[in-house]
Amino acid sequence: MNVYKIQVRGYFEVNSYFLIDEATGHGFLIDPGAQGDELAGIIKHQAWTIEKILLTHGHFDHTGGIDALNRQLDIPVYIHEAGAAYLTDTMLNLSAACGECVVVNGANFFSDGEIFSLNENRDVLQAMHTPGHTPDSTTFYDAEDGIAFVGDTIFRGSIGTAQYPGGNGYDLVQSIRERIFALPQDTVLYSGHSEPTTVKIESARYML
Secondary structure, eight states: OOOEEEEEEEEEEEEEEEETTTTTTTEEOOOOOOHHHHHHHHHHHOOEEEEEOOOOOOGGGGGGTTHHHHOOOOOEEEEEEGGGHHHHHTTTTTTGGGTTOOOOSSHHHHHHOOEEEEETEEEEEEEEOOOSSTTTOEEEETTTTEEEEEEEEEEEEEEEOOOOOOOOOOHHHHHHHIIIIIIIITEEEESSSSEEHHHHHHTTTTHH
C-alpha cells in the first residue's frame, strides 16, 4: 500500500491522505478536509477506485471537502459512532466559528476495532478509537505496512489539543499512551497537520 499526502486548504491547511493498493488501484481517502473538486480530479486522473472515505474525527477542517468531492464521485463516508453530532452541528464541528457551514449527510458509523478491507479481500485498516481531541477521534492502523493515520491526536513534536467542545485532556493522554505508543516502535504516524513521524520518536519525547 502506498501513501499519498495531499495538503489541502480551506479555512485551515490540513493533510488529506490516499492509501492506495498499486496492484489494483483501489484504496481509501482519509480526511478530505477541503478542495474536494481537486481531490476528485486526482482520483480521476490516477484512475483510482476509492472505496471509502474515512474520517479521523468530525471537525470541519477534516470533512470540508466531502460535499464537492461527492458531487463528482459517490464514495461512502465512515466516521466513529461518537462523531454523529459533529457531522451536522456547525458549532460542534467548529465551522460556524470560522464563518462556514460544513455539514455531512448520509455517513456510515463504525465502532472501535472495525476492520476496513479492499475489494472484499485484503484486510487493510483497523479502526482504533483514540478519543481526547474529540470523542470520536480514531486512528486507522495498517499493521502490514506499519503505518497509522492519527488525525489530530498527535503530531510530529507535539500532542493534540483538548480545548474544543467535546475534548478531554485525560482521554487524550490515555489514548496516546495506551493505544498509539503501544504500536510497534517503527510505526509511521501520519497526522492531520504535521510531517510524518514514528512511535519511537514521539514516545521518547513524553513521560505520559
